[in-house]
Amino acid sequence: MTPLPACCTPLDAHWPLPTPLPGTVFLSTRFDPTLLAAGDFQRSAVPSPPSIQRSVAKRQAEFLAGRLCARAALHRLDGLDCIPAIGEDRAPVWPTHISGSITHSTGHAAAIVGHKAQWRGLGMDLENLLSLERAERLAGEILTVDELQRMGTVDREQIALLVTLTFSVKESLFKALYPIVGKRFYFEHAEVLEWSDSGSVRLRLLTDLSSEWSHGTELAAQFALEDGQLLSLVAIGAG
Template sequence: MNVSPILPACCTPLDAHWPLPNVLPDTVLLSTHFDPAQLLGDDFQRSAVVPPPSIQRSVAKRQAEFLAGRICARAALQQLQGAGVVPPIGEDRAPVWPPHICGSITHSTGRAAAIVANKQHWRGLGMDLENLLDSERAERLAGEILTPAELQRMAAGSPEQLGLCVTLTFSVKESLFKALYPIVQQRFYFEHAEVLEWTAQGHVRLRLLTDLSAEWRHGTELEAQFGVQEGQLLSLVSIPA
């Protein structure tokens, strides 16, 4: 009989609520809230998660977010395929999923989540969670994150939406990278994609601004979605099989 590993005191019970506009069929998304102040010295051992050396040497916040994310990922895999494994960290710092699985792990202040699917249904999944930027910080960071065309669209928009606009652009490009990098095996950066449009209902349209492979070329458009909850923005890019 399989005994489920103990949930550490620093994590709340896992939540299967879908926080985005469109539910993706054939996926499992789980999240938890975590508190680094509640992390105990033996929590990794009790949770049956082996921390890599870089995590062992890190501060409580980094340890707690890693543990929370891996617990979500293992439980999601268990729910999807009946066998839960903890995805290790690869040489490129990304989670290493079972060969037939695509997935994504994300965390921000006090919250972590993971999504997984079988590759026969989804080729790529990228999910990213960010704290909403205030207007002042968003204005400072806009030039590093937004393309010239995105900056023009931002300037034409509402000043009240500046923080949301920059946070969304940052997050959705992170999600795009997480979804596409395992497929193309080529790094790309903020200037290599642009957000063409987004709606208050949580729908986003993106376009690549560089050639990543014979299939993923400059001008290719993709869809994304996002949701805002408790001062945090969650975005998801999903590539169908």
């Protein structure tokens, strides 16, 4: 395999979430944009789209790190040597028989892949934990009326976690479902029904996306909090 650039740590296969997903490959890396060097994309054999070439070092480094995770994960899963391009909808373009997701936040990138025969949709999102002040300010944009009511029943020190989790898990839901339904939806179109400190989450759709994915459909998710970052995952099985 192509050597990693100095801006990325060795790829880590440690599974960070409560429940492992059989048949998937997860890889993550830490990256430092200040260590990104001219020519790293070429040396890593990662194509750099024009939008990335015009970007600041942070965006270039997170894109490079995410694609390196994705390429290595695809190689481990299926022996493939490919890097997902950016589609017209800005989403990664995976091989037709593969479900996958790439995510990154400050200094941390990850990818997960699996076969569509086993996992129809995989959506993963990494977020920095919001401060309490920012969480309270953003709650009205991220949470539905019912979610806001439920937020009023939790201890104030849990509000930052709740709002970050709600944001992240809805991002993961979109990433998992959008490739299946081909239809955009937004924060107000799903709600978090319940979550636990152990990392389990239950979601419900509040809109009709297709005959199968209709208003009221419930889905499971999971999350983990580590070093001030929250990772969430929505996995839709084929069975």
